[in-house]
Amino acid sequence: MPSIMPDIANHASAQTEGTLDWVGMDNIELPLMVEVRGEAPRQVSAHVGAFVNLTRPKAKGIHMSRLYLLLDTLSTEGTLNSQALMTLLDNFITSHDELSDHAKVSFTFDYHMRRKSLISGKQGWKAYPVTLTGELKQGELSIEMGVQVPYSSTCPCSAALARQLIQDAFEAKFSGQGSIDRAEMHAWLGTTEGVVATPHSQRSIADVKIKLDNANLGFPLRQLIDQIEDALQTPVQAAVKRVDEQEFARLNGQNLMFCEDAARRLKHLLNQHAEYKDFLLRVNHYESLHAHDAVSITAKGVKGGYHA
Numbered sequence: 072m073p074s075i076m077p078d079i080a081n082h083a084s085a086q087t088e089g090t091l092d093w094v095g096m097d098n099i100e101l102p103l104m105v106e107v108r109g110e111a112p113r114q115v116s117a118h119v120g121a122f123v124n125l126t127r128p129k130a131k132g133i134h135m136s137r138l139y140l141l142l143d144t145l146s147t148e149g150t151l152n153s154q155a156l157m158t159l160l161d162n163f164i165t166s167h168d169e170l171s172d173h174a175k176v177s178f179t180f181d182y183h184m185r186r187k188s189l190i191s192g193k194q195g196w197k198a199y200p201v202t203l204t205g206e207l208k209q210g211e212l213s214i215e216m217g218v219q220v221p222y223s224s225t226c227p228c229s230a231a232l233a234r235q236l237i238q239d240a241f242e243a244k245f246s247g248q249g250s251i252d253r254a255e256m257h258a259w260l261g262t263t264e265g266v267v268a269t270p271h272s273q274r275s276i277a278d279v280k281i282k283l284d285n286a287n288l289g290f291p292l293r294q295l296i297d298q299i300e301d302a303l304q305t306p307v308q309a310a311v312k313r314v315d316e317q318e319f320a321r322l323n324g325q326n327l328m329f330c331e332d333a334a335r336r337l338k339h340l341l342n343q344h345a346e347y348k349d350f351l352l353r354v355n356h357y358e359s360l361h362a363h364d365a366v367s368i369t370a371k372g373v374k375g376g377y378h379a
């Protein structure tokens with residue numbers, strides 16, 4: 072090793088002077104223990120973004136290795152909870168004495184949850200894409216928790232149009248008969264001529280971000296996912312036997328929704344929880360009628376907070 076290595080970050084000056092809002096590294100891959108409220112800490116495979124601001128206009132750059140090594144210590148020796156998040160961000164800033172006074176870190180990972188089938192009692196995994204972000208400014212920690220929840224949505228307009236076709240088919244089949252033979256009608260309803268049309272439904276994703284003042288009781292991730300699925304009523308399923316599929320068909324038939332309906336349900340839900348200081352939600356219905364998507368976006372409406 073040469074005796075003195077050039078240290079550009081410390082000794083060179085910026086080519087063009089100026090402060091920067093965020094400088095750091097993105098997409099750092101590392102395993103991490105995460106503590107979710109009500110669950111034992113569990114390992115996830117995370118992609119991490121680590122940033123500080125650069126307040127000295129003449130400084131060449133930040134010390135990326137310091138951020139990286141602090142993250143590595145969290146990965147190998149710690150568990151991600153709100154205290155660890157605070158310590159990490161505080162260390163980002165203190166390791167950049169005179170260069171930075173804000174810090175931000177985001178962890179993106181899949182959080183797996185066991186999900187029960189609707190009827191058969193089978194179980195399977197569902198993986199929910201999650202992003203946890205912490206930001207420290209003037210000693211204040213803010214936490215953002217984002218999750219994507221997939222569900223099925225059946226178009227109410229299509230359902231009404233399909234019902235009309237079924238009524239028309241009934242008229243065409245039975246209008247000439249004075250009294251209808253019950254067994255004949257029952258059999259006919261079991262044919263594709265009887266149920267001549269089906270409404271279209273689509274896999275949909277609710278993309279929800281919430282702001283928390285703190286997460287001292289653990290990140291309320293399971294709670295949020297459960298609440299979203301309860302509100303939407305037709306989450307996509309993991310293990311499915313035919314009895315489950317039939318129940319799913321029944322639930323979809325009784326849960327018709329446009330993307331506006333889904334967004335309003337979620338807005339109503341999130342407004343009920345004081346812990347969710349702010350929220351931004353985007354509902355995406357990946358249409359099977361169109362090649363484009365139906366989308367609703369809304370925020371809580373906090374002054375200076377999220378906006379759609």
Ligand SMILES: Nc1nc2c(ncn2[C@@H]2O[C@H](COP(=O)(O)OP(=O)(O)OP(=O)(O)O)[C@@H](O)[C@H]2O)c(=O)[nH]1
Binds near residue numbers: 078080132133134137
């Ligand atoms: N600031 C900055 N560093 C970069 C960039 N791309 C790569 N690096 C490298 O990140 C490495 C780590 O930088 P430092 O943290 O300053 O490394 P160091 O000087 O060994 O560590 P300290 O002694 O703690 O300052 C250096 O080799 C940089 O060249 C960049 O765009 N900006």
